[in-house]
Amino acid sequence: MASAVKLPSGNYRCRICYTDETGKKARKSFTAKSQKEAEKAANRFLALREYNSKPENKSLKTAATEFVNARTSVLSPSTINGYRKIISGCMPELFEMRLANITKQSLQKSINKYAEDHSPQTVLNVFTFINNVLKDNDIRISETIVLPKRQKKEISIPDKDEMRTILNHFKGTRLELTVYFAVFLGLRKSEIYGIQWKDIDKDKHTVTISKARVNDSNNGYTLKQSTKTLLSHRTLSMPDVLYNALPDRGEDDAFVIDDSPAALNSMYKREMKKIDMPYTFHALRHYYASVMLQQGVPNRYAKERMGHSTENMLQNVYQHTFKDTHEEINEVMNNYFEGLLSE
Numbered sequence: 034m035a036s037a038v039k040l041p042s043g044n045y046r047c048r049i050c051y052t053d054e055t056g057k058k059a060r061k062s063f064t065a066k067s068q069k070e071a072e073k074a075a076n077r078f079l080a081l082r083e084y085n086s087k088p089e090n091k092s093l094k095t096a097a098t099e100f101v102n103a104r105t106s107v108l109s110p111s112t113i114n115g116y117r118k119i120i121s122g123c124m125p126e127l128f129e130m131r132l133a134n135i136t137k138q139s140l141q142k143s144i145n146k147y148a149e150d151h152s153p154q155t156v157l158n159v160f161t162f163i164n165n166v167l168k169d170n171d172i173r174i175s176e177t178i179v180l181p182k183r184q185k186k187e188i189s190i191p192d193k194d195e196m197r198t199i200l201n202h203f204k205g206t207r208l209e210l211t212v213y214f215a216v217f218l219g220l221r222k223s224e225i226y227g228i229q230w231k232d233i234d235k236d237k238h239t240v241t242i243s244k245a246r247v248n249d250s251n252n253g254y255t256l257k258q259s260t261k262t263l264l265s266h267r268t269l270s271m272p273d274v275l276y277n278a279l280p281d282r283g284e285d286d287a288f289v290i291d292d293s294p295a296a297l298n299s300m301y302k303r304e305m306k307k308i309d310m311p312y313t314f315h316a317l318r319h320y321y322a323s324v325m326l327q328q329g330v331p332n333r334y335a336k337e338r339m340g341h342s343t344e345n346m347l348q349n350v351y352q353h354t355f356k357d358t359h360e361e362i363n364e365v366m367n368n369y370f371e372g373l374l375s376e
Contacts, residue, residue, distance in 0.1 A: 040064070049078070093131075093132060097162070110249040119159055119162050124159070137177060157183065160178070191316060215321070217275045228242070239271065243258075267340055318339070322335060
């Protein structure tokens with residue numbers, strides 16, 4: 034029971050010590066006109082903290098915040114930023130509920146409402162995060178939750194003539210080198226923005242991809258000392274057209290693309306509209322994959338050059354790249370079986 038002391042002003046102050054959410058010792062003071070009022074306020078604060086400290090009495094928002102804070106040192110800044118956006122902007126009616134009150138029915142209802150104006154992939158991402166938070170608090174109610182079915186997206190890749198138009202349009206602009214890294218090496222945006230001069234071997238004309246420059250929680254960018262997956266760490270030989278486009282070498286820790294990533298992203302979208310091209314920046318990376326497949330590069334090596342852990346994306350690109358030959362294949366197969374019957 035906290036005790037209040039009288040101050041020279043005639044008011045009473047009650048000081049308490051407690052352990053905060055991070056495990057650190059903290060202090061708080063409550064001042065009132067009477068000893069009883071000051072002690073009552075302090076004890077009410079302690080009682081509320083004790084009540085909220087019990088897992089079943091936490092709101093989903095509080096539990097989710099604790100879940101994220103406990104992982105800030107092991108998850109990437111962009112992942113942490115994405116989780117915090119979910120907490121602050123998704124399914125507010127669910128995140129305000131106490132964990133003890135969340136049922137399969139309430140979770141399903143929130144999922145249904147959220148799915149009305151969000152893509153199946155977005156719904157899945159949010160649900161996966163919520164489910165992990167619930168499991169972290171020993172609540173397992175997700176087994177029968179129904180999610181919207183994901184629709185297979187048709188992959189969109191420029192053809193050879195379109196790519197020539199794109200390269201010519203960006204030649205000599207702020208985006209030239211960024212586009213070159215994507216088209217000629219198939220790099221991700223975050224990998225391109227993370228390249229430092231120490232990653233460029235001027236004798237061998239190679240670039241080592243070992244880092245990524247990603248969004249942080251302050252709407253800025255931070256350098257993550259790792260790539261998307263372990264297999265994304267790779268060293269690639271740069272074609273002459275890319276190496277010759279590099280600017281004068283800077284300090285080892287300076288970025289090769291010494292420009293604002295946010296500004297470059299916006300510029301890319303504006304410029305693609307000018308030439309009536311519907312392709313995202315990621316489509317440039319897909320183009321690189323399609324060229325490897327057309328040139329007969331085995332999937333195993335193509336996967337390594339792209340920094341993938343699986344061949345799933347390559348299979349999608351493969352189907353897109355060679356869809357123009359389906360009619361030829363159909364004709365070959367028809368002729369074979371017609372010949373088989375005639376013989």
